[in-house]
Amino acid sequence: MAGKTKTKSKDSTADKRRSKAAIREENEALILRAAEEIFAEKGFGGATTAQIAEYANVPKANLHYYFPKKADLYRRVIEDICNAWLDARNAFDIHDDPAAAIGGYIRVKMELSRSRPHGSKIWASEVISGAGEVQEYIQTAVKEWLQDMERQFKIWQDEGRIAQVTPRTFLFMVWATTQHYADFESQINLLNGGEPLDSEEYKKTTEEVVGLMLRSLNIK
Amino acid sequence: MAGKTKTKSKDSTADKRRSKAAIREENEALILRAAEEIFAEKGFGGATTAQIAEYANVPKANLHYYFPKKADLYRRVIEDICNAWLDARNAFDIHDDPAAAIGGYIRVKMELSRSRPHGSKIWASEVISGAGEVQEYIQTAVKEWLQDMERQFKIWQDEGRIAQVTPRTFLFMVWATTQHYADFESQINLLNGGEPLDSEEYKKTTEEVVGLMLRSLNIK
DNA sequence: GTCTATATTTCGATAGAC
DNA sequence: GTCTATCGAAATATAGAC
Numbered sequence: 001m002a003g004k005t006k007t008k009s010k011d012s013t014a015d016k017r018r019s020k021a022a023i024r025e026e027n028e029a030l031i032l033r034a035a036e037e038i039f040a041e042k043g044f045g046g047a048t049t050a051q052i053a054e055y056a057n058v059p060k061a062n063l064h065y066y067f068p069k070k071a072d073l074y075r076r077v078i079e080d081i082c083n084a085w086l087d088a089r090n091a092f093d094i095h096d097d098p099a100a101a102i103g104g105y106i107r108v109k110m111e112l113s114r115s116r117p118h119g120s121k122i123w124a125s126e127v128i129s130g131a132g133e134v135q136e137y138i139q140t141a142v143k144e145w146l147q148d149m150e151r152q153f154k155i156w157q158d159e160g161r162i163a164q165v166t167p168r169t170f171l172f173m174v175w176a177t178t179q180h181y182a183d184f185e186s187q188i189n190l191l192n193g194g195e196p197l198d199s200e201e202y203k204k205t206t207e208e209v210v211g212l213m214l215r216s217l218n219i220k
Numbered sequence: 221m222a223g224k225t226k227t228k229s230k231d232s233t234a235d236k237r238r239s240k241a242a243i244r245e246e247n248e249a250l251i252l253r254a255a256e257e258i259f260a261e262k263g264f265g266g267a268t269t270a271q272i273a274e275y276a277n278v279p280k281a282n283l284h285y286y287f288p289k290k291a292d293l294y295r296r297v298i299e300d301i302c303n304a305w306l307d308a309r310n311a312f313d314i315h316d317d318p319a320a321a322i323g324g325y326i327r328v329k330m331e332l333s334r335s336r337p338h339g340s341k342i343w344a345s346e347v348i349s350g351a352g353e354v355q356e357y358i359q360t361a362v363k364e365w366l367q368d369m370e371r372q373f374k375i376w377q378d379e380g381r382i383a384q385v386t387p388r389t390f391l392f393m394v395w396a397t398t399q400h401y402a403d404f405e406s407q408i409n410l411l412n413g414g415e416p417l418d419s420e421e422y423k424k425t426t427e428e429v430v431g432l433m434l435r436s437l438n439i440k
Numbered sequence: 441g442t443c444t445a446t447a448t449t450t451c452g453a454t455a456g457a458c
Numbered sequence: 459g460t461c462t463a464t465c466g467a468a469a470t471a472t473a474g475a476c
Contacts, residue, residue, distance in 0.1 A: 023441070041349055045266020048469060059443050064471060121348045124403065128341045129261055131406040138410045146411060163435070169428040172408070173397045180396035183344065186351040188392070190358045191366060208389040215383070216436035243459070268451060279461050284453060 028066050031056045035077050040118035043125050044074050078126065078133050081119040082141070088112055089145050098156045099219050103210045106174060110206040113182035120182035146171065163218040170217065177209060248286050251276045255297050260338035263345045264294050298346065298353050301339040302361070308332055309365050318376045319439050323430045326394060330426040333402035340402035366391065383438040390437065397429060 018026070034056035038047045049070055053060040067073035091108040095101040113120055126134050146168065153167035181188065181202075189196050197205065214220060238246070254276035258267045269290055273280040287293035311328040315321040333340055346354045366388065373387035401408065401422075409416050417425065434440060 020441075027441090043263040043266055043345065043349070045262055046264060046349070049471085050469075060470095061443055061445095061472080062441080065441075065443095068471080070470065124344065124348060125263065127404050127407045128344060129263070129266070131410060135410060138407055142407075143411055165428055165432060166425070168411075169425055170432060172400055172404075173393070173429070173432060176396040176400035176404070177393045180392055184347050184392075184396070187347045187358055187362075190351060190355060191363055191388075205386070205389055208385055209393070212385060212390060212393060212436040215438065216432040218435065240459075247459090269453085270451070280452090281454080281461055281463095282459080285459075285461095288453080290452065 024066065027058065027062070031058060031063055031066060031073070032077060032080065034058075035073050036080070036118045036122065039074060039077055040121035040125070043129075044070075049073075075133060077122065081116075081122060082134070082137050084112070084116060084119055085123075086141065089141075092149065092152075098162050098217070099214055101152075102174075102217070102219070103214060106178060106210050106213055107206060109174065109178035110181065110202075110209065113178055113180075114202060117182035117185055120179050124179065124183045161219070163216075165217065170213075173216070174213060177213075181205075244286065247278065247282070251278060251283055251286055251293070252297060252300065254278075255293050256300070256338045256342065259294060259297055260341035260345070263349070264290075269293075295353060297342065301336075301342060302354070302357050304332070304336060304339055305343075306361065309361075312369065312372075318382050318437070319434055321372075322394075322437070322439070323434060326398060326430050326433055327426060329394065329398035330401060330422075330429060333398055333400075334422060337402035337405055340399050344399065344403045381439070383436075385437065390433075393436070394433060397433075401425075 031052065035047075035052045038052045038055055041047075042051075049063055050060050052073070053063040056063070063073075067076070088105075088108050091105045092101055095104065123134065126132070131138060149171060150167045153162065153170075156162045157164055185196070251272065255267075255272045258272045258275055261267075262271070269283055270280050272293070273283040276283070283293075287296070308325075308328050311325045312321055315324065343354065346352070351358060369391060370387045373382065373390075376382045377384055405416070
């Protein structure tokens with residue numbers, strides 16, 4: 001817990017005393033994790049630094065010591081999310097077979113919605129609010145990835161392996177559907193009698209989504 | 221513009237002087253329209269009454285005269301949105317043919333995303349934030365509609381007219397995809413070179429979405 | 441680095457003249 | 459019903475002792 005360690009500088013036992021850099025890294029991580037959750041739930045405007053500090057078990061003043069401005073903290077959270085998403089991208093390039101490539105990508109996206117729902121929610125909030133902070137990322141990384149995908153789809157279409165649809169329309173459907181399981185979590189739970197899907201149900205749902213998507217492209 | 225009309229009570233020309241009730245209705249509508257847009261962009265916490273008042277061309281004090289609490293205003297906006305969504309529901313019950321029924325519903329949802337994107341965005345923000353204000357609506361109206369749909373899907377499935385998939389998984393896909401075109405408008409525009417889809421492109425996209433969805437159920 | 445106390449700003453809400 | 463001026467609460471941010 002940040003602020004509880006009173007390590008005097010005289011205590012020179014090397015492995016007991018953490019360097020300032022290590023302390024900083026540790027506390028920043030603590031705050032970032034809390035911030036991701038609070039920002040996801042309340043949005044940038046709705047979240048307060050006091051809430052985030054409390055959730056992270058850090059005095060409010062310390063939060064401002066590490067992240068002077070609330071907006072700084074928010075940007076760092078966004079940055080981390082973008083980095084996590086860059087990984088999911090790569091789940092595509094491995095296979096030449098459309099069923100394996102597309103199915104694999106959908107499974108990765110579904111897994112990401114399960115493991116990092118907060119990231120997806122913050123992304124959605126950002127885009128709903130006009131995409132101010134993620135604009136550049138969309139115009140570069142996302143756009144390039146989309147164009148790569150469109151080229152690959154064109155090849156598959158020319159080979160007659162998938163249906164003739166605007167790739168973008170299909171990919172938007174994939175994004176929308178997979179992220180729905182993160183962003184609309186609370187709605188899904190309410191419709192499921194208040195209970196979240198257990199991992200068995202989620203796995204089954206994932207395979208159904210894959211099945212629907214592949215069939216929509218006439219694969220198999 | 222509210223507040224600019226200085227109609228003296230002496231001016232008794234009946235058709236020139238609007239009744240207080242009419243004035244109220246008019247100004248409430250003005251404020252509600254502005255509120256829907258600002259809340260959609262900023263969320264409840266991020267929006268300020270000052271912004272809404274300015275956007276509605278109404279002094280801030282007047283906004284609080286019509287809607288004493290910010291939360292009152294928000295609830296009224298949510299209420300209006302729910303009412304609009306209740307209409308879309310009914311686009312299903314008309315046809316016995318699954319292609320016509322489902323296709324028609326998707327077209328209505330896509331049209332709603334086009335005509336009332338703010339409503340969809342506010343709904344999404346609410347659900348992302350834990351669905352506090354829409355919880356009851358989800359548990360009653362939405363749930364009942366979903367269950368009706370599941371019964372209808374079961375019939376079609378028993379008749380062998382659509383694929384054997386959990387109807388809920390399919391319907392979530394429909395919601396996610398159609399609402400994506402409202403909620404992720406700014407992302408879609410950025411990926412489209414900064415330009416929104418024109419009505420021709422949107423119409424084409426709608427038909428592609430319908431095609432993908434129906435094919436995913438093995439219809440046609 | 442930590443943390444109490446406080447400064448500063450912003451925002452929701454109201455008083456009171458017209 | 460309208461609107462200027464303002465209050466009071468809440469939130470961001472900092473000062474300064476430890």
